[in-house]
Amino acid sequence: xxxxxxxxxxxxxxxxxxxxxxxxxxxxxxxxxxxxxxxxxxxxxxxxxxxxxxxxxxxxxxxxxxxxxxxxxxxxxxxxxxxxxxxxxxxxxxxxxxxxxxxxxxxxxxxxxxxxxxxxxxxxxxxxxxxxxxxxxxxxxxxxxxxxxxxxxxxxxxxxxxxxxxxxxxxxxxxxxxxxxxxxxxxxxxxxxxxxxxxxxxxxxxxxxxxxxxxxxxxxxxxxxxxxxxxxxxxxxxxxxxxxxxxxxxxxxxxxxxxxxxxxxxxxxxxxxxxxxxxxxxxxxxxxxxxxxxxxxxxxxxxxxxxxxxxxxxxxxxxxxxxxxxxxxxxxxxxxxxxxxxxxxxxxxxxxxxxxxxxxxxxxxxxxxxxxxxxxxxxxxxxxxxxxxxxxxxxxxxxxxxxxxxxxxxxxxxxxxxxxxxxxxxxxxxxxxxxxxxxxxxxxxxxxxxxxxxxxxxxxxxxxxxxxxxxxxxxxxxxxxxxxxxxxxxxxxxxxxxxxxxxxxxxxxxxxxxxxxxxxxxxxxxxxxxxxxxxxxxxxxxxxxxxxxxxxxxxxxxxxxxxxxxxxxxxxxxxxxxxxxxxxxxxxxxxxxxxxxxxxxxxxxxxxxxxxxxxxxxxxxxxxxxxxxxxxxxxxxxxxxxxxxxxxxxxxxxxxxxxxxxxxxxxxxxxxxxxxxxxxxxxxxxxxxxxxxxxxxxxxxxxxxxxxxxxxxxxxxxxxxxxxxxxxxxxxxxxxxxxxxxxxxxxxxxxxxxxxxxxxxxxxxxxxxxxxxxxxxxxxxxxxxxxxxxxxxxxxxx
Numbered sequence: 001x002x003x004x005x006x007x008x009x010x011x012x013x014x015x016x017x018x019x020x021x022x023x024x025x026x027x028x029x030x031x032x033x034x035x036x037x038x039x040x041x042x043x044x045x046x047x048x049x050x051x052x053x054x055x056x057x058x059x060x061x062x063x064x065x066x067x068x069x070x071x072x073x074x075x076x077x078x079x080x081x082x083x084x085x086x087x088x089x090x091x092x093x094x095x096x097x098x099x100x101x102x103x104x105x106x107x108x109x110x111x112x113x114x115x116x117x118x119x120x121x122x123x124x125x126x127x128x129x130x131x132x133x134x135x136x137x138x139x140x141x142x143x144x145x146x147x148x149x150x151x152x153x154x155x156x157x158x159x160x161x162x163x164x165x166x167x168x169x170x171x172x173x174x175x176x177x178x179x180x181x182x183x184x185x186x187x188x189x190x191x192x193x194x195x196x197x198x199x200x201x202x203x204x205x206x207x208x209x210x211x212x213x214x215x216x217x218x219x220x221x222x223x224x225x226x227x228x229x230x231x232x233x234x235x236x237x238x239x240x241x242x243x244x245x246x247x248x249x250x251x252x253x254x255x256x257x258x259x260x261x262x263x264x265x266x267x268x269x270x271x272x273x274x275x276x277x278x279x280x281x282x283x284x285x286x287x288x289x290x291x292x293x294x295x296x297x298x299x300x301x302x303x304x305x306x307x308x309x310x311x312x313x314x315x316x317x318x319x320x321x322x323x324x325x326x327x328x329x330x331x332x333x334x335x336x337x338x339x340x341x342x343x344x345x346x347x348x349x350x351x352x353x354x355x356x357x358x359x360x361x362x363x364x365x366x367x368x369x370x371x372x373x374x375x376x377x378x379x380x381x382x383x384x385x386x387x388x389x390x391x392x393x394x395x396x397x398x399x400x401x402x403x404x405x406x407x408x409x410x411x412x413x414x415x416x417x418x419x420x421x422x423x424x425x426x427x428x429x430x431x432x433x434x435x436x437x438x439x440x441x442x443x444x445x446x447x448x449x450x451x452x453x454x455x456x457x458x459x460x461x462x463x464x465x466x467x468x469x470x471x472x473x474x475x476x477x478x479x480x481x482x483x484x485x486x487x488x489x490x491x492x493x494x495x496x497x498x499x500x501x502x503x504x505x506x507x508x509x510x511x512x513x514x515x516x517x518x519x520x521x522x523x524x525x526x527x528x529x530x531x532x533x534x535x536x537x538x539x540x541x542x543x544x545x546x547x548x549x550x551x552x553x554x555x556x557x558x559x560x561x562x563x564x565x566x567x568x569x570x571x572x573x574x575x576x577x578x579x580x581x582x583x584x585x586x587x588x589x590x591x592x593x594x595x596x597x598x599x600x601x602x603x604x605x606x607x608x609x610x611x612x613x614x615x616x617x618x619x620x621x622x623x624x625x626x627x628x629x630x631x632x633x634x635x636x637x638x639x640x641x642x643x644x645x646x647x648x649x650x651x652x653x654x655x656x657x658x659x660x661x662x663x664x665x666x667x668x669x670x671x672x673x674x675x676x677x678x679x680x681x682x683x684x685x686x687x688x689x690x691x692x693x694x695x696x697x698x699x700x701x702x703x704x705x706x707x708x709x710x711x712x713x714x715x716x717x718x719x720x721x722x723x724x725x726x727x728x729x730x731x732x733x734x735x736x737x738x739x740x741x742x743x744x745x746x747x748x749x750x751x752x753x754x755x756x757x758x759x760x761x762x763x764x765x766x767x768x769x770x771x772x773x774x775x776x777x778x779x780x781x782x783x784x785x786x787x788x789x790x791x792x793x794x795x796x797x798x
Contacts, residue, residue: 030150032763033078035791041074041143043136044797050075051789055293056760056768059786062298065308066136069319071795072294073140074147077165080292080316080762081145082154084173085162086702087317091175092116093387097378098160104379111375112389112396113184113414119171122419130421134167137319141165153763154703160380173317174419174444178411180283181445185398186341186409188527191637193343193477195626202233207622207637210525211513212644214563216535218460218499218507220516225644231656236621240628241660259511259529260334261556261729262448263537265547266505267456274745275432275452278552279323279332280738280755282731285699287717287770289758291740292316295786296427303428304328310427311749311785313740313756320424323742325784328430328454330746333447334509336462339524340412340446342469342489343478344394347405366482368392370406394481394488407478412465412491417443432457432500439463440494446523448509454747460507460514462496462523475524495522506541510534510729527640532563532727540729549753550781552743556729557779559597561604563727567611568593568603570650574669582673586610589686597728599692599721606676606686608725613672615646621659692721697777698734699758717758717770720777741776744784752784 035052046063048071053059058075062068076084089095093111095103123131142164145152155162178184196204211223260281267273283290291313300308303326312324323332349367370390377385390397392408399407412418422442429435431453439449439461446464468491469475472484479486497519499507511529513520540555561568568590574580575587586606593603619639620627627634649657653665662668680689701715713719724730724737731737737757744752755776761768775782 027150027156028153028763028765031148031152032766033075033761034147034793036793038794038796039147040798041070041140041795042797043070043139044795046797048795050793050795051786052768052791053787054790055771055782055787056766057293057295057786058760059295059789060297062296064298065300066133068296068298068308069133070136070140072296072314072319073137073165074144074795075294076292076314076316077141077144078148079760079766079768080288081141081162082152083286083288083290083702083762084141084165084169084317087176088165088169088172091172091179092119093375093377096385097380098158100380101382104377104385107377108387109185110179111377111387112398113411114373114375114389114391114396115172115175115413116168117373118414118416118418119168119175121416122171123168125416126420131167133319133421133424134170137170138165138167157703157706158380170318171419173315175413176317177315178413178418178445181335182340182411182413183526184411184413186343186411187635188638189339189341189476190343190399190407190478191635194630194633194635195623195637196477198626198629199623200234200239200625202229203239203622203625205229206234206645207639209641209645210528212530212641212647214531214535214643216508216510216512216531216538217516218504218509218514219519222531223513223644225648228648228652228654228657231654235656236624236658237656237660239625239660241624242627242631259337259731261508261510261533261537261731262332262334262450263506263508263541263552263555264450264452264458265541265552266452266458266501268505269545269547270456270745271546271548272745272748273456274454274747275330275456275458276547276549276552276743276745277325277330277332277450277452277458278556278741278743279334279450280556280731280741281323281333282737283739285697285735285737285739285757287699287701287704287715287758288760288762289739289756290315291322291756293754293756293760293786294321296321300428304430308427312742320421321427322423323740325744325746325749325752326427326429327749328746329426329432329435329451330453330744331426331435331449331451332742333449333463335511336446336448336464336514336523337511337526337528338446338462338466339475339526340465340467341526342410342467342473342475344392344408344410344486344488345401345405345478345480346392346394346408347482348390348392348397368481370397410467410488412467413445415465415491417491417493418465419443431455432459435459436461436498436500439496443493448514450507450509452746454745457501458504458507459498459500460504460509461498462514463493464496465491465493466495466522467491467524468495497522506538508534508537508541510537527638529640530643530727532643533729533731536560536562537729549743549745549751553741553753553779553781556738556741556743557724558729559724560728561595561597561607561725564604564607564611565595566647568607571607571610571673574666577666580666580670580673582670582677585677585686586673589689591687596723597691597695597725597730597732598723599690599695601691602687602689604725605689605691605694606680608691609676609680610673613675614650614669615642617659617668617672618642618646618649622657624659690721691725692723695722695725695732696720696734697722700735701762701764714764717773718777722777738776742784749785750783753781754784755779755782
C-alpha cells in the first residue's frame with residue numbers, strides 16, 4: 001500500500017513538473033518573432049516583404065523609405081525589444097523602473113543629464129521628414145510588440161510590462177551611444193586638474209604626456225616618447241609619498257579600451273578598381289549582439305538609379321543602417337576620443353532661479369543663477385525618488401567644491417542638435433564626394449568616418465558636433481567664466497577635418513590621434529588610445545601593393561604581440577640579474593613565447609601581466625606626491641599614453657624617478673614579477689597558465705545573472721578561449737571586443753565578409769539565437785550579403 005501511494009505521489013509530482021515545464025515553454029514561445037505568413041502592419045502604403053536567411057539576416061523590400069522604416073521597427077521589436085528598452089532607459093536614468101533599487105545609483109548618475117527632456121526637444125525641433133520617419137519607425141515597433149501572443153520573455157522574468165515606444169526613444173538610443181563612447185563624467189580631465197597643484201610642473205608634464213613612439217597619425221608626426229626630466233627638475237626620492245601606500249590591483253589587469261578599427265585602401269591598390277573598406281567596432285559584448293544585420297531595398301528618387309539597396313548593421317532603436325554598403329559607397333566608424341566636454345567653476349547664487357541670464361552667460365554680479373529641475377525616478381517594488389538637478393547656462397552641476405563653488409559640465413550631448421537622422425542618408429549617396437558633403441550635417445557621438453566608393457576613392461572625416469570654444473576657454477581644465485571671459489560655447493558639425501585620396505591611398509584609424517596641428521586643436525584630446533594598434537594596421541597596409549577582401553580580414557584578425565616584444569626581451573634580460581627568483585620563474589614559464597596573443601600561449605599572458613604590474617607601480621610612483629596630499633580624495637586619472645613615459649623609465653632607469661619605496665629598479669621589476677607569480681600560482685604551475693584560460697568568453701544576456709547557476713549558461717554564448725588583446729588589431733577581452741566586422745568593396749558586396757558575435761535574435765528559443773557567433777570566434781568568413789531566404793513574411797497595410 002505504501003509503495004503504491006509513493007508511486008502515485010511520484011507520478012503526480014512528475015506530471016506537475018511536466019505541466020510546469022510545458023506551461024513555461026508555451027509562455028516563452030509566445031514571444032518568438034513571427035517569421036512566415038502574412039500579418040497586418042497599419043500605416044503601410046503598400047505590402048512589405050520580410051525575408052530571413054539561415055542566420056536570421058533580414059531583407060526588407062518596401063515601396064518607399066517610410067514603409068521600410070516602419071517594417072524595420074516591426075522586426076526590431078519582435079527580435080530585440082527588451083534590449084532596445086535598456087538602450088532608451090539607460091541614458092534617461094529609468095532602469096530602476098525595471099530593476100528596482102539596485103539600479104538607483106546608475107539612474108542618479110544618468111538622470112542628472114536630463115536626456116529624456118532633451119530627446120523630446122530634439123524631436124520637436126527636427127525637420128518634418130525626420131519626425132515622420134521617427135513616427136513611422138515607432139509605430140512599427142509598437143505594432144511588432146503588439147503582434148506577440150505573450151510579452152517578451154524578459155518581462156515575464158522581471159514581472160514587468162513593456163512601455164510603448166515613442167519617437168523620442170530613438171533619440172535616447174543615440175544618447176546611449178554618447179554614454180558608451182564618451183566620458184559623461186569627464187573624469188580624466190577632472191582627475192588631472194585635481195592633482196596638478198600637488199605635482200611639480202615637470203612631473204605633471206610627464207604624467208600628462210600625450211603620445212609615444214607608437215603614434216601613427218594619418219597627418220602629422222609622432223609625438224614620441226617623453227624626454228625624462230633631470231634630478232634638478234624633479235626627484236621622487238625627495239618628494240612626499242603616502243605613508244601607508246595604496247593597494248594595488250591584480251597584476252595583469254589591463255581593461256581593453258572601448259574603441260574600434262577601420263581602414264581602407266583606394267582602388268589603385270585593388271584588382272577590381274573599387275575601394276575596399278574594413279570596419280570592426282569594439283564595444284561591450286552581450287547576447288544577443290548590439291547590432292542587427294539587415295538589407296533594405298526600396299525605390300527612392302534621391303538614390304543612384306532611383307533605388308536604395310543597402311546592407312550592413314542596424315542598431316535596434318534607430319531607423320537607419322549604421323555601417324555598411326549601398327552598392328556605390330561603403331562606410332564604417334571608430335570612436336574619435338576627441339575633447340567634447342568642459343568644466344566650468346562657478347559661484348552659485350544663494351537662491352535658485354527659474355531662468356538663466358538671457359545672454360546664456362553668467363548672471364550680473366558675482367554669482368551664477370542655477371535652475372532646479374525635479375526629476376522623478378520610478379523604482380520597481382519601492383517608492384519613487386525625486387532627484388533635484390541644478391543647472392547653469394553651462395550645464396548641470398555635477399560636483400561641489402569646498403569653497404562653495406560648483407563644477408558644471410558642458411557636453412555636446414546636452415546641446416540641441418546632438419543627434420539627428422542624417423546618417424540615414426548614407427543609404428543613398430553615390431560617391432565619396434557626396435558622402436563627405438552629407439557628413440557635414442550628421443550629428444552623432446563623434447566618430448572617425450572612413451568611406452570608399454566603387455570608383456576607388458577613399459576618405460576619412462571626423463563626424464559629429466565639435467565645440468567651438470571662444471577666447472579664454474581652456475579645454476583641459478575647469479574655467480572660471482567670471483574671470484576668463486569664457487562663455488558657454490556652441491557646437492558645429494561642419495568643422496571636422498578630412499583626408500581623402502589622392503592625398504592618401506591607404507587610410508587607417510584605431511582610436512588614436514589621427515591628425516596634428518590646427519586640426520588636432522579643433523578636435524582636442526579626450527584621452528586618445530595608445531597608437532600601437534593603429535601602427536600595426538598602418539604597417540600591414542604599407543607592406544602590400546595589392547589587396548582583396550581576405551587580405552583586410554587578415555589584418556583585422558592579426559593577434560601578433562608586436563607591442564609586447566620589447567617587454568618580453570626586457571623580462572628575459574632582467575631575469576638574468578642576481579637574486580631575482582620571481583623574474584626567473586616568469587622567464588622560465590614564458591619559454592613558449594610565440595609573439596602572439598594566442599589562446600595556448602603562457603608566455604603572452606605572463607609578459608602582459610608583468611608589464612601591467614610594472615606600469616602600475618610606475619604610475620603610482622609618479623603620482624605619489626598627489627596621493628600623499630589628497631589622501632582618500634585621490635582618484636587615479638586614466639593615463640592612456642603611459643607607455644610613452646614608462647618605456648623610457650624602465651630602459652634608462654633614472655634613480656631620481658624611481659618610486660621611493662624601492663632600492664633600485666630591479667627591486668621594482670622583481671616585486672612586479674612576484675605579484676604575478678603569487679597571483680597565478682594557486683591555480684597550478686605557471687607554465688600552464690595560458691592566455692586562453694584568462695581570456696575566455698563571457699558573452700551573456702543582461703538577465704543571465706538573474707538565473708540560478710545551472711540555467712545561467714542557457715543565456716550565454718559558449719565559453720570559448722579567445723585570441724587577441726588590447727594593443728593589436730584583434731582586440732578581445734572576455735566581454736569586450738569586435739561587436740561586428742566587415743570587409744566590403746562597394747559594388748562587390750557578394751564578395752564581402754562579415755562577422756557578428758551574439759547572434760541575431762534576443763530570444764533563446766529562436767533558431768537565430770547565437771547564429772553566426774562561431775564564425776566570429778574562429779574568424780571564419782561569413783558572407784556580407786544575406787543568403788537564400790529560409791522564411792518569408794508579408795506585412796500588409798490593412
